[in-house]
Amino acid sequence: MRKVARVLLTIAIILFAAFAGFLGLVAVTDYRPATITEIQVDNPQEDVVQIRREITITSFNIGYCGLDKHADFFMDGGTMSRAISPEQTAANIDWVSAFLTEQKSDIYFLQEVDRRSRRSYRTEQYTRFCSDLSEYSGSFATNYRVAWVPVPLADPHGNVYSGIATLSRYRVNSAARYSLPGLYPWIKQLFMLDRCTMESRLPTSDGRQLVLANVHLSAFDEGGVIRAQQLAFLKEYAGRELKSGNYLVIGGDWNHLLSSDPKAKQAEYGDAWPFWLQVLPDDFAIEGFGWAVDETVPSCRTLDRPYDPAANIAVNIDGFLVSPGVEIVSVYGHDLGFENSDHNPVTICIRLGTAPANGTDGD
Template sequence: MPRVLRYALLSLSAVAVALVALIYALTWHPAAREPAILTCQAEAPLLQPGQALKVMTWNLQYLAGKRYVFYNDLPDGEGPDERPTPEDLAYSLDEVVRVIREEQPDIVNLQELHEGARATDYQDQLAQLQERLADLYPCTSQAFYWKAAFVPQAHILGSVGMKLATLSRFKIESAERLQLPLALNDPVSRQFDKKRALLVSYLPIRDGGRLAVINTHLDALSDDPTTLKRQVAMTRGLLDQLQSEKLPWVLTGDFSQLPTGQYDRLPQVQRSHYPRNSELKTLWSRYPMIPSLEESGGAQQARWFTHYPNDPRVKGPDRTLDYVFHSPNLTRIEARVRQDDTLRISDHLPLAARFFLPSVHP
């Protein structure tokens, strides 16, 4: 081999190695299972057997508010807006605090909170909420599902950081992050993709039992239709395990899927992110779901819409994407979507449900 060619190949190899090292350094590589970040005051009270428990789930859309159409809000990816203003971020923070204080949930599961993201001025949005709600929630668990120092995508070109968070009035004993199956993508792009997860928090009950609180935000339908199936299957496996261990549990979040009957009522242009036959059937066929299929598909289904897309063609909430699943030994008392005064805060609406815990641990 000529010396010049040999040197050229060595140089190209060195560049390739350097590029791989750079990509690895810029991106995030969580373990399949690892402890979640947990803060909890020692004096936090314990759950009591038989008590009522109110749980709320809310995708906060990184406090951006509703005055924008972002690049990823339209089916064609051509939304004109890049980021919210500081004023809108502050307004949304105030409104989220107001709603949580008025609702007074015992447990709040939040999705799409930013930390260190260029698009939101590198805010730590969970820390902002904790500061404003410290008197209500002595315990918090959290887990990232998107993090990178730089994403070379035209609409981002900077750092990202997005997380799940669980706020609790009651003591959280431990918490863990479980990595969900990743979308099939090329090896380079996959490093910068979201890494969806389950955030599982364990709350001790005074009789010696525990309650598992699970928070998640699943992928929307992508070019890889098996991703949702694999993510739901793993989630079902966790629920089955908890059932076999006789642990009561609550699973909430943004599942990015429609209930039976809502796909066909959407305009054709709005259907691209959803499978016609929801993978959530794997969950609702075995475990209680809020809203139930009767609620989300009946005459009053509009009361259960939780998503108001940032699309000028959509004039109000028109679909259900957020749910609460629960173990059969939790007794549902009431549930509702708070729609009347939350339409400007996020593209999702808060869903709250109240239960009775089992009076005696199995």
């Protein structure tokens, strides 16, 4: 009996030591960015943004080129932790790159861009897009870097290196990563994203700056507590830029319902409402700023199952918030059927220096 007890104790000690060692490795290698980090602008361009001319910006969460119509995701009620196959990942990358090239927007905001992560079969997506769009500058800000995410145990998420990218036809004088506030409990935080917004400052022909903020807010914070802190940060940030007299466009994946009638949308889905989806709070309003969301085309679908139009919930969480002095000419959601990503891209057309911001929900 004592021998069995000793064996069991030895096994327990070994398992505890292995877990402690693993946790120590993840803690030592934990990505700890500064509050503000200067970001390199690759392949800089020279054209200056002209006021009173139309500028197009497309925001696209590409889902690490792994969350196509065949995929679900373990944190959203599904089971999968990575793309279906290397071949499908390559096909998704090819398709996204072709879309960006053919769309010919002046500026792109991309989210969930992977760089040699296990979940996307170690593909280098940022470099690929920069290469294919050689007439654009590129900036990349890391928001997810973990040595190893051990869940699900049967097929772990694994090592992750991912972030947000901004591509621009125009000159970018500077780019910076701003860490967004809000932390999970310590151990959980080691394996979660370090959310951020990436700022790009573009000179304009009237001597002001067009400030672009590419955002990807938190998704799985219970009750939206962390997201509330992030929205407060963005509200303060927007107020500072407004006082400075610059033009400001904040765009990307807000991970909040963007709707002119959120109560109706919630009633439509009832008990099936996704646990992670928060409604944008009423107090997130900045005088003079306007929203650009195309409510005729949903920008995101749930990942509790592979895509089925009759079963998945599809809502708008991607869009743009623009400052006074930025005219919203149009906003257009691309209905791509979630073929190669769990998001549909959204394109805004703006003009600077022509009118106060005005909200719109479609063309």
